[in-house]
Amino acid sequence: MSELLDQFLAEGQELVEAASEHLLALEREPGDRASLDGAFRAVHTLKGAAALFDLSPMERALHAAEDLLDALRGGRVPVGRAALDPLLALIGASEDWIAAIARTGMLPEVAVAQGGALEQALRAAETTPVGGPTASAATPPDWLPDLMTAEAAAIAAAQAAGHRLVALRYEPAPDCFFMGDDPLALVRAVPGLVALRLLPRTPWPETGPEPFTCNLVIELLSTAAEAELRPVFRLVADQVAMLALAAMPAAPAGPGAEPVGRSLRVDAARVDALLDLVGELIVAKNGLAALVPQAAVADPRLGQALAEQQAGIDRLAQALHRTVMGVRMIPLARTFRRMPRLVREAAAALGKPVALELRGEAVEADRAIVDGLFDPLLHLLRNAIDHGIEAPAARIAAGKPEIGRITLEARREGEGIVVEVADDGRGLDPTRLRQVARERGLLPEPALAGLSDEAALQLVFRPGFSTAAAVTTLSGRGVGMDAVRAAVEALGGRVTLATRQGAGTTLRLLLPGGAAVTTLLLVRLGDEVYGVPVEAVAETARIPAGHILPLHGGEAFVLRDRTVPLLRLAALLGLPAGPRGAGVPVLVIGTGEARVAVEVDGFAGRAEVLLRPPTGLLATMPGLLGAALLGDGRVHVVLDLPGLIG
Template sequence: MDELIAQFTIEARELVQQASEDLLSLEADPGKRESLESAFRAIHTLKGSAGLFDFGPMQGILHQAEDLLAQAREGQILVGAGLIDPLRAVIEWIDDSIEGIMQTGRLSEVQEMQAPRLRGLLTGEMAEHETSQIAGMLKTIPDWALALHRLVAETDRSPSLIAIRYDPHPECFFNGDDPLETISRLTDLRYLGVSVKVPTPSPQDYDPFRCDLLIEALSAGSLAEAQALFRLIPDQVTLVHLRASVGDPDVAEVQGSPDPLAGRRSTTMRVDPSRIDKLLEIAGELITEKDGLIPLAHEARSQGSGDLARRILSSHFEIERLVGSLYGAVTQARMIPLERTFRRFPRLVRETSAKLGKSLDLIIEGETVEADREIVDSLFEPLLHLVRNCLDHGIEDEAERLRVSKPVRGRIWLSARQRGDQIEIKVADDGRGIDAQRIRTTALERGLISEMQASALPDEEVLQFVFAPGFSTASQVSDLSGRGVGLDAVQSSVKRLGGTLELQSAVETGSSFTIRLPITFSLTQLLVVEVGGERYGIPISDIIETHKVPTCDIQCVRAGRAFILRNRTIPLLHLGELLQMRPSSLASGTSGNLTVLIVRSGEEAVGVVVEAIAERSETLTRPLSRLLQNVPGIAGTALMGDGKVLLVLDMEELAQ
């Protein structure tokens, strides 16, 4: 791609975002002069940048939009829906055009076809019914979908087709995915094309474990079936619903991501993200090799070469310092603000609330908080489910809010803040809240709990049933909810990123979902322990202290065991039993001292018996994914200096 065009797309996205925010601000407060001035500057700058290239009608449309804003600045026209809606349509059209410009360096034919309608909208010449359909018109058909349709146009007369572009992740095989097997499950497949994304490498460079395929297909099945098939990999798939004649943009609808930004990664970095990722990979390998020097030093000492062992350890400490600095610099380069994800929601909330007939305000705070690019890009899907939950289930209609003495306009908060080495993201609303009794009744009806359990469980625990797979209290299925695949998917996504999800709710007051995530996939200090002949890693941050406890101090308490530590009774568990390994030494009556780790389990301290503490290690921990992500008690994996993979335990989950 031409360097000037690459620079244009970067600046255009920033200006589009600025103009969108200004228009939203003007919609809420038409008299806000600074927002009007800012929107004018953004459109003016965008027009000037577009004038450097041959982008067909783009500059002319932006010139018309600039004229409208100039008239508003001079007081010749009022700031209202008649001004804001046409300008928003232009901004969305520019936003949709940027992706095609990045790929081809020009405006696509489909985008050019929409230019006359936009001009008519800006000059007020469009009929009222056409104006109401502008949002649907702007959902364009991508060029690749048009090309697929042309391949079967003469032989396939289906009234409705689903165009699919499936771009599998290069490491998808390690996640348990089989792209060809997945695509084969599409119903009524009419066309299938498989190509490679990169030139065929030489035999010595070929990596059979890396997926470089690009899969395109046409299906005559339903859109809902296709969305269900790709539900777990939405970031890798684009679905386009082609209706009737695809030559007319009015009868085509792009499906999949609810926002044009949803499928994009953070390519606005001045350095290609893949290069940053490669540096991070190299830093991780250096860490592994650095750790390999420790056993080498021990081997040298055991063979009588004490001086050599000391020199190896000295080099190890110096390399450890340098690698730590390198890793810190690389991870800092991958940090991007949460604004990348947060800025997609104002438009989505506005359109969805209008569809539901609800008036509300979206309040966004903390969008400048930074986190790893992979975490920020992966946050959109879980946040989307939570915001939709607030829109559909939380916020009441105007009549209901007035009946309970609430302001007519509802509120949804999307906020973020940094707490130590974690980010805390909160999605809250001031709606009707979640009725614990209704959840309890639904859980009883579905056989999830008995009547005795239902009466004994406190409301806080009852609310956790909303995260159960397939659980829903909705009486009917809508476009937004009722299928029971929302909150369980949110919890799975958050766990996959190494985070936690909490829910708080009060009837007629509102609900609050809190996501806590690591800022980055950083180096983790692990304590390596042995049990049953195997080694496992436990994050040192989860360990309060270690103790040698005489077996004679162990006491039986009901069905369990415990010991006294500084006048506190500490429950005692055995790691081997938690991992369903061989019977513990406690059960067999072995005498002597036990090696016990005091770990956190919620707000309590729990003792966990291990057979031995092997070593401490600083390494990169990766969370489990795909097929392995739901394995209980396993937080992730780490590669050790000897090349072996170490399972990292989630002690809080194991101890529950």
């Protein structure tokens, strides 16, 4: 694939996301001029890029979209569903086409028919006449740039405080005084006034102003909405022009302006290669640490000098690792901002009005995690629309707003991140889940009868489980939450579920912030040494063998007045167990009532490693997080104890 095509694919995805974001903002606020201009620029740039390659169906459809957006900008077509629906459909198709080009180097076969249909729909929307207030996104009047330039400081201050501004121009009639109008009294009645300009309509005469003639043009900015301003000027509405401002246009940089930041597009493979080198450096650093005590035995002064140098190399290796990881970190907005359009399409297909709220888009994570979250998040959002959010009539009958609400939120927790998908729908019914599992034969009847409500909720993660009554384009095929869990676990995370009947469901994805250096607790089992991430272990202990008692076919002991079940690591790995000594080393996993202890043969210290995820056949093995190379040159298996325990 050529370098030029690679650049097109990367920039094309960014342009698709930008166009989608601007169009959805325009749907929420049809008068948002900045969103309309942003959508036009994105589509125009994408069309120009497609013209460089043999992508005729894509280019023609984008050209039709560009013409439609130009008609919207000129006020010749109203901003409404008739125009936005085909525009958003084209953006969705463009995203699919770009993905197909990335896979195969060419457009899919359906692109010709699909692009032709979209082109016709866009041309049809372009012929829609203007009618009603939706045409408020016309070309801005010629007075607006001067006002925004003169009041740039006031606009910046108001928008920095989170206010949306309305620009207003009032040109009183010259004989307004004889009609009982008082222009300055009207200005004093404007709510949320932040800036005011008084200009002469015509140059002042040399003899001075005419006392009975109004020669003023009044321009102002207000934080009040247009609906609040219209009543103030209702008697002079024909003399007033208003326009909502979405954003402050960036001022051109002068010769003395300081750059606000520079970016450099780097192939991700180069960053990955650099990270691999950092991993090798950490391994070499660990090997040097192992030589320090040996050198101290031979020559204490040499050992001390070597230890000091090793500490310096350790600090540099950690700093280098943090820097490289920073290069790989990108905002979750890259994935989050693709969701509103897809949620809109799914909600429209099911006839359910849904509002999606995004929070925490600026939270950063490793690029692999941000990209890998797209599929599981899309499935969770579609699942929330299909199974969680009720039909409008059912919501009204339950005393809920007709429009369902879904929140997609990200936040940092410790070294990792939490991503939540929450809806205000019907929630999950454990009794219904047991019934579905019974009908589908997923568990034998005795096992189902013994399930607690909390355990019944976990049935949704079993392969083949679906509560859909019929197969649709969104659900019903039994490929669901188990795929979500597998995708999240492949990213090094886990999924939890909380629900309240009638109030909604929340899915929490607990994810690592990035492929950071992992601190391992090394444990011995026979002649082998295994690694366990320190954060997975609540505590370690040595339990007298006499305190371990049989319990329900297993073993347990009492730790601080709590009974803790005991499992043997050898049994979890299918290995023969060795003899038990007087003091039994254990790792305690979990908290509260969910604590479980795992018996090992001994502890072998700690190590900082760059964890290598499993690949090939090893990637499908449960309980395996990956492998790590230590300073002594040996490769150690890193275990996922919660996964082994189940």
